[in-house]
Amino acid sequence: ESNSFEGIKTLTIDGDIQNIPNNSFQNCSSLAKIILNTNSLTVIGSSAFYGCSSLAKIIINNDTLTTIKSSAFQDCSSLTEITFPSSVQIIENYAFQGVISLTINSDIELVPNEAFKNCSSLNQIIFNSKKLKSIGKSAFEYCSSLTEITLPSSIQTIENNAFQGIKKLTIKGDIQRIPNDSFKNCTSLTKLVLKSNSLKSIGSSAFEGCTSLHEISFPSSIQMIDTDAFKKIKTLTITGDIRQVPSESFKNCSSLTQIIFHANALTTIGSSAFEGCSSLTEISFPSSIQK
16 A cells, blocks of 8 residues: 555665556655666556655656556646656656656656646656657647757657647757747747747748747758748737848748747848748848848
């Protein structure tokens, strides 16, 4: 029973255990750190650590874990750091509900579909993985408090609805490209701050259909904005350290009616940057523009 572990602060589990049963450590309010050293563990059960309000750090030292079941770490409000293996394929609903800020230390290549869906308390997440390639479908959908995410340069795809339901987001880290379709039809998004000085390009249709998006901040490193990146957006304010609007950035954005540049480092507008913007009636440039 869960109260059998009451009073324990640090727990190390060894042996051949294949799963941590449902509710195993539920409401063990003293537990602050857990280390799982079993090479056969495949499943962390539902509500296994539910309500472990002092649990701050989890280290999973194996390459066999595949599934973190629903509510496994729900209401672990002190949890800030977890290390789990790249073998994880499924993170069920509410597994991390109630977690506020989380750093994931591992070589995971994929954030599973719906991994953090409905984690309404989560406001910051950091991925310390040099191998992370993909953010799964609806991975952060309806994470209504999420305002900051740190992503590595290895990111290649962000699947449908990964950030649906989020209003304002800052992206940090070494990410070099916002992949194609990353925020497509993310109708809740109103403001995006791109704070990575490694970011060089925006993929095609990256923000297509983001009908509420009215402000985006670019770093100075931006060199390319691909086709239809801002399709179906009507008004947009661009801020940040952007120095040039790349060629064809807004080409054929026929819905765009107004664009304002509040970017004092901006000096250059690339060729055909606004070609085919048939609805554009107002554009405002800073005094720094040279050509």
